[in-house]
Amino acid sequence: MDEQGGGPRRRRRSDAVRAEAPGPVPRRPVGGVLALLGEGPPFGPTRPGFWRSPLRGPRLTSLLGAVLLVGVPVLFVTGLLSYAAYNPDLASNDMTPDKGVLGFYLFPWPTDPPWLYRLTQGVHVTLGITLVPVLLAKLWSVVPLLFRWPPVRSLAHALERLSVLFLVGGALFVFATGVLNVQLEYVFPGSFYPLHFYGAWVFVSGLVAHVALKLPTMVRALRGRGPGRGPGDASGRGRADDGLVAPDPAPETASRRTLLGAVGLGSLALLLTTVGQSLGGPLRRTAVLAPHGRLPADGADGFPVNTTAAYAGVTDADTGPGWRLTVRNGDREVVLTREELLALPRYRSALPIACVEGWSTRDLDWEGVRLSDLAALVGAAGPPGVLVESAQRSGAFASAALRGNQVADPRSLLALRVNGEDLSPDHGYPARVIVPANPGVHNTKWVTRLGFGEV
Ligand SMILES: Nc1nc2c(c(=O)[nH]1)N[C@H]1C(S)=C(S)[C@@H](COP(=O)(O)O)O[C@H]1N2
Ligand SMILES: [Mo]
Numbered sequence: 001m002d003e004q005g006g007g008p009r010r011r012r013r014s015d016a017v018r019a020e021a022p023g024p025v026p027r028r029p030v031g032g033v034l035a036l037l038g039e040g041p042p043f044g045p046t047r048p049g050f051w052r053s054p055l056r057g058p059r060l061t062s063l064l065g066a067v068l069l070v071g072v073p074v075l076f077v078t079g080l081l082s083y084a085a086y087n088p089d090l091a092s093n094d095m096t097p098d099k100g101v102l103g104f105y106l107f108p109w110p111t112d113p114p115w116l117y118r119l120t121q122g123v124h125v126t127l128g129i130t131l132v133p134v135l136l137a138k139l140w141s142v143v144p145l146l147f148r149w150p151p152v153r154s155l156a157h158a159l160e161r162l163s164v165l166f167l168v169g170g171a172l173f174v175f176a177t178g179v180l181n182v183q184l185e186y187v188f189p190g191s192f193y194p195l196h197f198y199g200a201w202v203f204v205s206g207l208v209a210h211v212a213l214k215l216p217t218m219v220r221a222l223r224g225r226g227p228g229r230g231p232g233d234a235s236g237r238g239r240a241d242d243g244l245v246a247p248d249p250a251p252e253t254a255s256r257r258t259l260l261g262a263v264g265l266g267s268l269a270l271l272l273t274t275v276g277q278s279l280g281g282p283l284r285r286t287a288v289l290a291p292h293g294r295l296p297a298d299g300a301d302g303f304p305v306n307t308t309a310a311y312a313g314v315t316d317a318d319t320g321p322g323w324r325l326t327v328r329n330g331d332r333e334v335v336l337t338r339e340e341l342l343a344l345p346r347y348r349s350a351l352p353i354a355c356v357e358g359w360s361t362r363d364l365d366w367e368g369v370r371l372s373d374l375a376a377l378v379g380a381a382g383p384p385g386v387l388v389e390s391a392q393r394s395g396a397f398a399s400a401a402l403r404g405n406q407v408a409d410p411r412s413l414l415a416l417r418v419n420g421e422d423l424s425p426d427h428g429y430p431a432r433v434i435v436p437a438n439p440g441v442h443n444t445k446w447v448t449r450l451g452f453g454e455v
Contacts, residue, residue: 042149051144054249055256058242062221063260064138069211069218071131076204078124082356083197085109085117085439090401090455092387093442095193102201111409114363114436118354121439122278125358128178129274129289133266135175137259139168145243163209170203182357183291191396217242277359292357302419303353303361305426306440307397314425314446318391323430325414329378329452338430342416344369349411355440366434368415371407375452383407385455388433391446400442401455406435414447 044050084106088094096103110116145164152158177199181192276287292306309319325336348367354360375383385403392398406412412435416423423429428445435443 045144045147046149048144049246049248050147052246052248052250054246054252055254055259056141056144057245057256058217058221060256060259061138061141061244062218064134064141064263065214065218066222067134068131068138071127071134072204072207075124075128075131076200078120078127079196079200080105081120082117082124082439083193085120085437086193086442087401087403090385090403092399092401092455095191095396096197098194099197102197108403108405109437111406111412111436111438114351114411115354116437117439118278118352118360121354121356122275122358122360125178125182126271126275126278128175129182130267130271132175132179132270133263135171137263139171142244144246148243160209160213163206163213166202166206167210168206170199170206173199174203274358280360280362287359290357290359292355292359303364303427304355304359306355307445309425309446312390312392312395312397312446314391316425318448319425319430319446323391323448325431325447326449327374327378327452328450328454329375329380332378334377338416341369341414341431345373346416347410347413349413349415349434349436351411351434351436353434353440353443360440365419366413366415367417368413368431368434370410371402371412371414371433371435371450372410374414374450375407378452380452384453387449387451387454388442388444388447389449389451390444391448397441397444400433400444402433402435402438402442403455406438407452409436411436414450 042048083096086093086095087109088096088099088103089106152161174196177192177196181196270289272286273289274287276283276285277290277292292304309315323338325338325341327334327336346367347370348365350363351366352361352363371386372383375381375386380386382404384407385401386407387399387401389399390397402412413433414431415428415434416431418427423432428447431447432445433443433447
């Protein structure tokens with residue numbers, strides 16, 4: 001390895017200063033601090049000779065970048081849609097009260113098509129997990145730039161590096177929080193939603209700046225012209241002046257094609273061990289990397305359980321014969337037993353459950369009382385939105401607000417039965433909400449109270 005690093009350059013600079021010594025004290029050029037940094041001694045990974053993989057170069061980086069350039073916008077859009085699906089402008093649903101202008105695009109989440117959230121969130125989680133190897137390979141391909149000396153060469157360069165900080169920091173943060181949320185529960189200080197939401201905006205603003213700066217280089221490298229494949233460089237590794245190509249490469253032990261193949265295989269493996277949680281059926285068992293999207297050991301009602309009654313602190317006393325449903329609209333209040341609910345007109349809806357974690361079910365056969373009928377029971381015309389409360393005493397999922405269009409949809413039920421049987425305790429017995437296209441988390445289980453107009 002090149003132990004001399006930037007030695008000669010440093011010597012030359014001090015010579016220049018000495019030559020001027022007899023005259024007036026030399027003024028540093030614009031950006032004295034920047035110049036000072038430039039005189040720092042390259043050491044360790046800041047030496048150009050430190051990074052020696054012959055695979056790095058504009059073409060590898062551009063190929064990986066192109067994949068991310070297609071994938072990340074899909075992740076961003078489906079992520080924003082997921083946020084909109086929570087109807088956060090209903091105050092009781094808002095997990096990011098400081099979102100400010102970042103909520104500019106919010107719109108009332110529709111109930112059609114009923115599989116909408118199943119699709120958008122399935123794509124979001126599956127694609128995010130699948131892209132992890134591509135992201136890591138992309139970061140590996142540019143890591144020498146992180147240590148390039150001098151760290152800052154000009155104001156423009158400083159701004160570019162700041163955008164890269166947003167980009168890389170944001171990307172690592174968003175991917176890490178996303179994966180952790182799917183794999184574990186409640187590992188976050190506060191809530192996952194604001195972290196992931198704000199992180200995504202930081203990531204994407206860095207990405208926009210980065211693409212604006214790098215797109216021409218990427219296109220040139222992919223077309224096989226420019227620094228990507230200069231004359232006399234049939235390898236496509238590019239000329240050594242872009243900071244990606246090792247000036248002193250180690251002997252090649254694997255080709256760039258092998259590296260790309262390994263990344264692709266890694267992504268494929270992640271895809272195949274994740275996507276079953278969204279496709280369901282026999283494939284659900286293949287979702288070994290999606291712990292919550294698999295069937296519980298007892299196979300309760302044949303579909304996954306998000307939170308068990310025990311975990312939610314809901315006891316038999318809460319849901320036994322003493323259970324009552326309170327339906328309220330202003331001063332009007334009706335209290336019903338489960339028998340009285342069962343005696344109301346009952347309807348059936350074929351609807352899936354689709355969790356923010358990406359898992360979802362086929363259409364299940366729900367049976368229960370229409371939310372719009374319960375609104376009418378207490379004279380709530382419109383109908384207005386409703387605040388749904390459960391027997392669960394704490395936690396963000398103990399209650400959720402639904403919008404008027406969700407209450408009005410004739411397929412929206414306070415479900416009492418599923419797939420021909422009474423709800424199991426873990427699926428929300430005695431009564432739970434099911435609304436088309438609703439994120440799973442708002443299909444509240446163990447419902448005890450419906451407050452119409454209280455959103
Ligand atoms: N009261 C209450 N309702 C809840 C939850 C909860 O934790 N508490 N989890 C929600 C989430 S995140 C999902 S995905 C669905 C899952 O429904 P299931 O467990 O019946 O499959 O229930 C929702 N209803
Ligand atoms: Mo969920």
